[in-house]
Amino acid sequence: MVRDGKPKGFFYLDHRTVDGKCNIITDTHVTAANIHDSIPYLERLDHQRKKFGFEVEHVGLDAGYYTPPLCKGLDDRNIYGVIAYRKPNHKKGYFYKRQFTYLPDEDCYLCPENQKIKYKTTDRKGYRMYHSNPDICSVCLSLHKCTHSRNRIKVVTRHVWDDSKERINQNRLQPKGKKIYSRRKETIERSFADSKQLHGLRYARYRGLKKVYDQCLLTAACQNMKKIANMVA
Numbered sequence: 480m481v482r483d484g485k486p487k488g489f490f491y492l493d494h495r496t497v498d499g500k501c502n503i504i505t506d507t508h509v510t511a512a513n514i515h516d517s518i519p520y521l522e523r524l525d526h527q528r529k530k531f532g533f534e535v536e537h538v539g540l541d542a543g544y545y546t547p548p549l550c551k552g553l554d555d556r557n558i559y560g561v562i563a564y565r566k567p568n569h570k571k572g573y574f575y576k577r578q579f580t581y582l583p584d585e586d587c588y589l590c591p592e593n594q595k596i597k598y599k600t601t602d603r604k605g606y607r608m609y610h611s612n613p614d615i616c617s618v619c620l621s622l623h624k625c626t627h628s629r630n631r632i633k634v635v636t637r638h639v640w641d642d643s644k645e646r647i648n649q650n651r652l653q654p655k656g657k658k659i660y661s662r663r664k665e666t667i668e669r670s671f672a673d674s675k676q677l678h679g680l681r682y683a684r685y686r687g688l689k690k691v692y693d694q695c696l697l698t699a700a701c702q703n704m705k706k707i708a709n710m711v712a
Contacts, residue, residue: 480512
């Protein structure tokens, strides 16, 4: 695992889902720690919907899940997704990407100096590339805040599913979205904290995905039994 703010080394990830009302663990899935959080998510979501007959109306996720494929997947399933804000990568002294306005009718971007950045090509990962006119950029007074490329071309990228990302991002700003996301710290975060502090899930007792998965299943079962017993009492 190599992540900002995390220790580097060999780890496993427990991808867990809980319900938003009672905090019952409905799914646990183990992967190696170099698997991105968003990769198994839609598959596990569909697994729970099919196995338990869940009619999922909304989901709350942290910033690690804010990817174009996942947002498109939630859109296709008509699920109201709320995903935490992810701070963009930004070089100090340069324009933010949000300062470049996308014009859907013309399929181009408008730079802070009101010059159009037109579509050029699409790469294999689904990112559309928009290139500026180097003749205009060469004499622009804001060039030093826009790009440091030798060819004086500003490149702006936009994924083919960025429309879904923008819709999901708007959910985060709505009262309904804020209420859903505020539940995360009371549900899934508390569930993981309980696992680590009281059930020894901070460390893997065995090696291998199958054995670690067994440990996570047993931990989840114990937590659910405690939760259900408290609710019944």
